[in-house]
Amino acid sequence: MTRRLFLALALSLAAAPSAMAQDPVDPSLAGEELPSIDHLLTGLETNLNFDTRSARIRMTVVNPRRTKVYEIFSYGRGLDESTMEFLEPARERGTRYLRRGDEMWMYLPSIERTQKISGHMLRQGMAGSDMSYEDMTSSTDWAEIYDGEITAKEDVDGRPHWRVELTAKTDDVTYAKRVLWIDAETLIPSKQELYAISGMLVKRWMMSNVQELGDGRSYPMTMRIEDTLRDGTYTEIETTEIELGIELEEEVFSLRWLERG
Amino acid sequence: MWILRLAFRNALRNVRRSLLTAATVIIGVALFVIFLTYLEGASKMMFEETTKYIGHAPIADTDFIERENLRPMYEYIPDAQAVVDAALAEEGVTDAFAVIESGVAISAGDELGDVFGMATGSQEGWYERIGLEDNLAEGVMPTGPGEWLMGSKLVEKAEASLGDEIILFGSTQDGSLSPLKGELVGVIHSGAALTDRSVYLSLEEMQFMVDIEGGAIQVLLYTDDTMNAHEPAAALQASPVMEGLTAQAWSSREPYNQIVPMMDVIQGILAGALVFLTALAIWNTMTMSVMERTAEIGVMRAMGLSRFGAVGMFVVEAGAIALLGGILGVLLGAGPAWYLETTGITFGEDIADQMGTDYAITSTMYGDFTAGIAVRGVILGIVMAVVGSFIPSLRAAAVQPVEAMRHGR
Numbered sequence: 001m002t003r004r005l006f007l008a009l010a011l012s013l014a015a016a017p018s019a020m021a022q023d024p025v026d027p028s029l030a031g032e033e034l035p036s037i038d039h040l041l042t043g044l045e046t047n048l049n050f051d052t053r054s055a056r057i058r059m060t061v062v063n064p065r066r067t068k069v070y071e072i073f074s075y076g077r078g079l080d081e082s083t084m085e086f087l088e089p090a091r092e093r094g095t096r097y098l099r100r101g102d103e104m105w106m107y108l109p110s111i112e113r114t115q116k117i118s119g120h121m122l123r124q125g126m127a128g129s130d131m132s133y134e135d136m137t138s139s140t141d142w143a144e145i146y147d148g149e150i151t152a153k154e155d156v157d158g159r160p161h162w163r164v165e166l167t168a169k170t171d172d173v174t175y176a177k178r179v180l181w182i183d184a185e186t187l188i189p190s191k192q193e194l195y196a197i198s199g200m201l202v203k204r205w206m207m208s209n210v211q212e213l214g215d216g217r218s219y220p221m222t223m224r225i226e227d228t229l230r231d232g233t234y235t236e237i238e239t240t241e242i243e244l245g246i247e248l249e250e251e252v253f254s255l256r257w258l259e260r261g
Numbered sequence: 262m263w264i265l266r267l268a269f270r271n272a273l274r275n276v277r278r279s280l281l282t283a284a285t286v287i288i289g290v291a292l293f294v295i296f297l298t299y300l301e302g303a304s305k306m307m308f309e310e311t312t313k314y315i316g317h318a319p320i321a322d323t324d325f326i327e328r329e330n331l332r333p334m335y336e337y338i339p340d341a342q343a344v345v346d347a348a349l350a351e352e353g354v355t356d357a358f359a360v361i362e363s364g365v366a367i368s369a370g371d372e373l374g375d376v377f378g379m380a381t382g383s384q385e386g387w388y389e390r391i392g393l394e395d396n397l398a399e400g401v402m403p404t405g406p407g408e409w410l411m412g413s414k415l416v417e418k419a420e421a422s423l424g425d426e427i428i429l430f431g432s433t434q435d436g437s438l439s440p441l442k443g444e445l446v447g448v449i450h451s452g453a454a455l456t457d458r459s460v461y462l463s464l465e466e467m468q469f470m471v472d473i474e475g476g477a478i479q480v481l482l483y484t485d486d487t488m489n490a491h492e493p494a495a496a497l498q499a500s501p502v503m504e505g506l507t508a509q510a511w512s513s514r515e516p517y518n519q520i521v522p523m524m525d526v527i528q529g530i531l532a533g534a535l536v537f538l539t540a541l542a543i544w545n546t547m548t549m550s551v552m553e554r555t556a557e558i559g560v561m562r563a564m565g566l567s568r569f570g571a572v573g574m575f576v577v578e579a580g581a582i583a584l585l586g587g588i589l590g591v592l593l594g595a596g597p598a599w600y601l602e603t604t605g606i607t608f609g610e611d612i613a614d615q616m617g618t619d620y621a622i623t624s625t626m627y628g629d630f631t632a633g634i635a636v637r638g639v640i641l642g643i644v645m646a647v648v649g650s651f652i653p654s655l656r657a658a659a660v661q662p663v664e665a666m667r668h669g670r
Contacts, residue, residue: 128435
């Protein structure tokens, strides 16, 4: 009897640490059928990327001193190719950007030169906005770059969202950690918090004004980016027109187009 | 007066010792004159050169000043001309100019390079004030927008030549990439790193680059008294156009608010060290004098010389020697001081380049020998003698007449 009691006690003591070591499940997930991370990220990527598209965009850059509004026209193909041309204001008119994979170039009409954006320039905000060139060139194949975990189910703007924490697999990623609130229905990340390797929160991305496009996907027509390291600044990117499945010539994603338009 | 006559007579009694004492004072004073000539000359040059570029009382947005090291270009003066006009209306202000300075990457020719420097844009009057044309080493002065001057250090790094197309990559007040294109028409060489690492444009071109139409990052005030710019700055601060802006005398701004008092400290340490060393030598010779004249002092004390009188006798004797030594020391030091004033000491451009990013240091720094330095030298010589002779003279005052006369037998 004593021996059995001792054995039971020993087994329970052995089991206790391992039980204690498991992360406590968020109460919001109790009883929920959790989707897989792959499903969420694949759905997100499907919504935000296109075979081909053209779009007209209004970018509003707000800082404590002033607000500046840019009108931009953009072409895109898949995940890796896009171009942009600034239409307004007059100072920026004719400035063009070309992105191919993780490389980016800009054409500056005032000096009639093409400049490759590399090195420290990548960290600068495009046209002084809170969206850096690095943000624009970094891969959106998050399933490849991050390990993910659903940590809660929360309401955002009255809609249920999955709270997903993504942790970078390697150190050479711009944001070592991302916390996403993915709409459970539309699979749009309504809110993101982006963290540096130090653990400091560096940016917030919000996506809203979600509309259903012709091919059944949901697309956020408005994005807001806040740089938490700068007080009183944010950038709002509003898609005013979008057209999918357009025919695009190969030349559109070439340096030749960049320089000549 | 009798003490003076006695002091001179005693000084001549042992000429060798008196000359030794005088020589100590001469060397000490000469060294003081030489070092002070260079110290004051170099610091005066540095301050004059620096205030030439930064103004006697720079005006900037208060938030800009707080984070000046980060150069937040969005904290600018919106209506620069209004501030210039208000400044010129103040008593004591002789000039005021709007200036914009920003870091840029510089390219020359077809290659897009990675040379970094400062782009400066201001009004023509400011370039006249800083004597830019006097430092034109090659080429011509600009005649209009798109024609630029560049410092020799930048020209060398960018491998540029006169007539080359120059591209500057700066940024707007929002941090957006902002390029400008111009032609290199002249090269500036002043020997000062601050000047030789800059590109000089018009104010309007810099306003376009930084995207602050009509604005400036600073308005530089020049007054009729470099060392006393506080008063006009304070008077201007009360003006309504100065809302959100601060006018600050250059000597109150970093790092000059530490350098100016530091120069006084260095001078004090220098003087103190020379006084100490020279006084030690004088102490030695005067102690010997007291010991040799113990009997004589006893007789004089017996005849009514007071303790004060005994102290005074030796101090005045040392002072008389030091007065002569001080004058000769100044004359001895005047030669090297004149050399420092006319020829200076050349550090070499590498050292000036390394030191000259915050301070306008030229590769050759000159001394400045003034009447004030000569007077201070003579006074210092007397101080050396008084300090050195005081303790021996106290010993003389403590001599008991009977003991002293017995000692002399």
